Amino acid sequence: MAYGNGRSYGDVCLNPDGVLWTTKGLDHFIAFDDETGVLECEAGLLLRDIQQTLVPRGWMLPVTPGTQLITIGGAIANDVHGKNHHVMGSFGDHVLALRLLRTNGEVIECGPTEKADWFAATVGGMGLTGLIAQARIQLRKIAGPWLETENIPYTNLDAFFKLADGSEAAWEHTVSWIDCMSRGEGRGIFMRGNHVAAQEGPQLKQGKKTVPMVPPISLVNRATLKPFNFAYYHFQALKSGKSRIHYEPFFYPLDNLLEWNRIYGPRGFYQYQSVVPRPVGQDAVRAMLQEIARSGEGSFLGVLKTFGSRKPIGMMSFTQPGVTLALDFPNHGERTHVLFARLDAIVRDAGGRIYAAKDARMPRDLFESGYPRLSDFLQYRDRGISSAMSRRLMGS
Amino acid sequence: MLKKIVIVGATSAMAEHCARLWVQESPKVLVLAGRDQTKTERVAQDLRVRSPQSEITVQVLNFLDPDCIHEWVEGVTADGVPDIVLIAHGSLPDQMDCQQELGLCEEVLTVNGVSPALFAEAFANPMQRANRGTLAIIGSVAGDRGRKSNYVYGAAKGLVTRYAQGLQHRLARTNVKVVLIKPGPTDTPMTERLKADGVNFAEVSDVAKTIVVGVARGTPLIYTPRKWILIMMIVRHLPRFIFNRMDI
Ligand SMILES: Cc1cc2nc3c(=O)[nH]c(=O)nc-3n(C[C@H](O)[C@H](O)[C@H](O)COP(=O)(O)OP(=O)(O)OC[C@H]3O[C@@H](n4cnc5c(N)ncnc54)[C@H](O)[C@@H]3O)c2cc1C
Numbered sequence: 001m002a003y004g005n006g007r008s009y010g011d012v013c014l015n016p017d018g019v020l021w022t023t024k025g026l027d028h029f030i031a032f033d034d035e036t037g038v039l040e041c042e043a044g045l046l047l048r049d050i051q052q053t054l055v056p057r058g059w060m061l062p063v064t065p066g067t068q069l070i071t072i073g074g075a076i077a078n079d080v081h082g083k084n085h086h087v088m089g090s091f092g093d094h095v096l097a098l099r100l101l102r103t104n105g106e107v108i109e110c111g112p113t114e115k116a117d118w119f120a121a122t123v124g125g126m127g128l129t130g131l132i133a134q135a136r137i138q139l140r141k142i143a144g145p146w147l148e149t150e151n152i153p154y155t156n157l158d159a160f161f162k163l164a165d166g167s168e169a170a171w172e173h174t175v176s177w178i179d180c181m182s183r184g185e186g187r188g189i190f191m192r193g194n195h196v197a198a199q200e201g202p203q204l205k206q207g208k209k210t211v212p213m214v215p216p217i218s219l220v221n222r223a224t225l226k227p228f229n230f231a232y233y234h235f236q237a238l239k240s241g242k243s244r245i246h247y248e249p250f251f252y253p254l255d256n257l258l259e260w261n262r263i264y265g266p267r268g269f270y271q272y273q274s275v276v277p278r279p280v281g282q283d284a285v286r287a288m289l290q291e292i293a294r295s296g297e298g299s300f301l302g303v304l305k306t307f308g309s310r311k312p313i314g315m316m317s318f319t320q321p322g323v324t325l326a327l328d329f330p331n332h333g334e335r336t337h338v339l340f341a342r343l344d345a346i347v348r349d350a351g352g353r354i355y356a357a358k359d360a361r362m363p364r365d366l367f368e369s370g371y372p373r374l375s376d377f378l379q380y381r382d383r384g385i386s387s388a389m390s391r392r393l394m395g396s
Numbered sequence: 397m398l399k400k401i402v403i404v405g406a407t408s409a410m411a412e413h414c415a416r417l418w419v420q421e422s423p424k425v426l427v428l429a430g431r432d433q434t435k436t437e438r439v440a441q442d443l444r445v446r447s448p449q450s451e452i453t454v455q456v457l458n459f460l461d462p463d464c465i466h467e468w469v470e471g472v473t474a475d476g477v478p479d480i481v482l483i484a485h486g487s488l489p490d491q492m493d494c495q496q497e498l499g500l501c502e503e504v505l506t507v508n509g510v511s512p513a514l515f516a517e518a519f520a521n522p523m524q525r526a527n528r529g530t531l532a533i534i535g536s537v538a539g540d541r542g543r544k545s546n547y548v549y550g551a552a553k554g555l556v557t558r559y560a561q562g563l564q565h566r567l568a569r570t571n572v573k574v575v576l577i578k579p580g581p582t583d584t585p586m587t588e589r590l591k592a593d594g595v596n597f598a599e600v601s602d603v604a605k606t607i608v609v610g611v612a613r614g615t616p617l618i619y620t621p622r623k624w625i626l627i628m629m630i631v632r633h634l635p636r637f638i639f640n641r642m643d644i
Contacts, residue, residue: 025409025585028438029445053446 001387002127004074005046007067009271010360011388012078012126018386021131023073029053030134037139038096043073043132048255055247059139063091068252073132078357079124079317082251083173083193086308088140090319092123093310097136100129103384111136112313121380124314126356128390130382145247146201147173149193153237157186157286164306164323167192173250177236178302179229180292180327186285188304189236193250201244210258218265218330225298232300264330270360272343273318273326275307276352281323284350288325288343295339299328315373318355326358337361356389367393398451400425400478404459404515405485407435409584410534413604414482414611415439419447426452427472431459431485459485459511469518477526480611481519483512483533486553488586494548501548509552513559516574520563523572532575532611533560537619539578540628543644564616573614579603580624 001015003022013020026044033039037059039050047061048068054060065080074080079092088094097111100122108130110118122129154160160176167174171192178188254260261269276284285304292298303326312319329336344366347354353370354362368374378394386396401418403411406428418424426443430436436454443452455472458464472478486508494501516533523529538546539553560576567574581587583597603620610618619625631639 024583028442030441032445034448 001385002043002073002077002131004044004071004077005069007070007074008078009358010356011392012356012359013074014388015386016388023071023131026073026133032059034059037141038136039139040134040136041072042134043076043098044071046071047075051247054139055142055145058141058143060142060247062088062094062138062140064251066252067255068248069255072135072137073127076123076132076135077125077127079312079314079319080357081307081319083175083305085310085319086168086174086306087172089308089310090312090317092313092317094138094140095119095123095135096138098122098132099134100131101133102130102382104382106130118380120313120315121377122314124312124317125377125380126316126389127387128382128385129380130385142195143197144195144199144201146196146198146244147193147247147250148196148198148242149173149191149245149250150242151236151240152190152192153188153233153240154190155185155187157282157289160186160188160190160304161282161306163190168306168308170194175303175305177232178289178304178325179233180289180302181226181229181298182233182289182293186289186304187233188302189233189240193245196244198244202246204246204248208256208258211260211262214262215265218267218269219263220269220298220300220328220330222296222298225300228300229298264328267331267333269328269330270336270340271326271328271358272340273324273355273358274343274347274352275318275320275322275324275355276347276350277320277322278306280350281306284346284352285323285325287346291339291342291346292327295335295342297329297332297336297339299330301328302326315377316356316371318353318357320353322352324355326355356393359389362393364393398423398425399480400427400476401480401482402427402429402472402478402519404429404481404483404512406430406439406454407432408484408486408534409586409600410579410582410604410607411482411484412439412442413600414484414607415443416446417604417608418480419443419450423447423449424451426450427455427478428452429455429457429468431456459515460506462514465511465514465518469515469522473519473522477519477523477529479528480530480532481515481523482607482611483515483531485512486534486536486586488546488549490589491544491546491548504548505552505555507552508549509555512556516559516563520567520572524567524570527571530573530575530611530614531563532577532607534577534579534607535560537578537580537624537628541632541639545644573616575611575615575618577607577610577618577620578624578628579620580627 001020003013003020023044026042028042030040063082075091079090081090100108108118173193176188176190306323307319309321348366401424407430428436428440433456440452440454457468489504535556536553538550539557542550564574581597582600582603584600598621606620
């Protein structure tokens with residue numbers, strides 16, 4: 001089982017009692033064309049190294065998730081998405097070719113037109129079709145490292161959807177933080193941004209902070225959640241309005257807070273990310289927020305975002321037209337699982353799915369209903385590879 | 397004029413990460429010497445993407461042949477001595493295998509001890525003549541005291557330590573600086589086999605940072621990570637009756 005940088009929240013990159021192939025040493029650039037923006041590199045290269053090397057030369061990855069501490073292989077295997085899905089689609093949409101090594105010794109070179117079936121199975125294929133050794137990626141041109149951004153507080157879901165719809169045409173990046181403790185109303189902060197041609201802007205602050213230790217109990221609990229979310233909302237609301245900001249803090253706010261996951265204490269946390277189709281999206285999200293408020297569980301980091309209408313390339317890619325809600329929950333054992341079962345029911349009824357990159361517990365039937373191309377995909381699996389997730393959800 | 401840096405053993409993970417930091421600072425003239433064309437070329441290609449303004453060449457030679465080494469160093473220094481020479485090659489064998497097989501034992505001693513010393517000697521002459529440059533050699537904490545679990549490798553690295561010391565003495569009154577680097581266990585492909593034992597390995601990128609800073613300052617002796625100064629001081633001074641009871 002290939003292992004990138006282990007930034008998946010669940011068990012997709014784990015293989016208890018089995019072998020993991022670390023791709024740490026596969027971190028070489030192979031070629032970059034400054035004219036066309038085509039990058040060729042090995043699959044263990046971190047997105048951070050690509051951004052830091054090529055942004056000063058006017059090129060950037062077209063799609064990046066909320067952390068740049070992930071590998072090219074991990075980005076392809078989970079077909080990750082960013083804040084600009086409605087404009088750029090997901091990571092796999094910008095991959096021109098990849099080289100897949102199979103445990104039977106086969107080497108498969110594939111891309112959107114060459115061996116397109118292998119490509120579709122491998123993009124979003126959770127590392128189960130073989131090891132991605134190299135990839136060729138189309139970068140996008142940028143004028144500089146800065147974005148013009150705007151933060152807008154909203155007080156309910158109607159307002160969120162109006163903002164989301166009204167922003168899609170003119171804004172490339174849109175996302176929102178949502179206060180999941182606000183009784184199903186869905187109060188939050190809508191953030192949008194565009195790349196700007198400006199030659200000036202705030203410089204990066206140096207220095208990283210580290211959460212120094214794992215506290216004996218989770219710092220995220222009933223006593224802290226409400227006040228935190230309340231304070232965060234009002235603090236951000238104060239800062240509302242336009243500003244120019246460097247791409248790093250805008251795209252990767254958690255990367256400079258090292259080991260932030262420690263705040264959840266020794267038992268850790270789960271992330272629950274779902275997507276539901278747009279027509280039923282508003283009702284489904286409201287129902288989920290109500291369940292969460294009723295359960296008393298909750299999270300600091302609620303993220304709500306609409307996906308565009310672009311269909312993903314991968315058979316098992318997560319993104320689909322609709323609205324996605326992502327939340328972290330401290331692991332309170334049974335209590336947390338009861339809540340997840342309620343959320344699952346809402347997602348199932350809405351015809352939605354759960355993101356495998358962040359999952360460690362979804363039931364098999366929800367996986368099967370959420371990913372209708374599963375049986376196609378299984379034909380491309382590498383028989384020599386399995387993971388905790390594949391055994392849990394595919395039986396082998 | 398771009399600074400010129402020669403790296404012997406350029407495919408070693410530590411050397412490679414140093415090279416990345418050097419070209420990130422500013423474009424350089426880099427000469428990468430290796431034993432394998434394809435592997436060294438892969439390192440060079442990566443650096444060329446990172447720093448298109450750098451001039452990077454790959455040279456392959458026999459690291460065990462004194463005549464080859466001598467001739468090659470003359471070639472590399474013909475149009476001026478480098479600002480920095482980093483000698484970084486090595487291989488980590490299984491101690492048990494060395495105890496069984498003298499051929500392997502000899503190879504390990506040569507690759508890790510004799511060969512780096514020959515390179516250092518070959519560069520020392522032109523650098524002394526030019527009265528400039530920094531000669532950096534990667535040794536190891538393993539060279540500080542022989543231990544049953546890796547004394548063949550340790551003996552070779554001990555040779556490097558003494559050699560560097562001697563060169564430092566010889567060149568003390570010149571402008572040539574000799575830097576000896578002693579890394580502790582570091583997460584590189586060379587140590588892959590040991591990782592399962594649960595040893596706490598340093599990140600190679602952090603180790604490289606310390607080396608690059610130390611080389612720029614001309615620090616004579618660098619332990620990296622720094623905690624190894626203290627650990628090895630204790631290990632070196634432990635009385636034999638205690639040391640011999642330890643399973644290390
Ligand atoms: C703070 C944070 C924010 C995040 N934000 C987002 C977000 O906005 N959008 C989003 O989509 N995701 C997001 N994620 C999830 C993350 O982007 C994905 O989990 C990503 O796939 C992790 O990459 P990795 O290199 O760490 O891979 P790992 O987690 O190590 O592995 C992930 C999968 O990729 C496979 N894999 C890795 N390398 C290879 C290879 N060379 N060949 C074949 N298979 C391989 C593994 O087998 C595994 O199935 C976030 C994660 C964090 C921690």
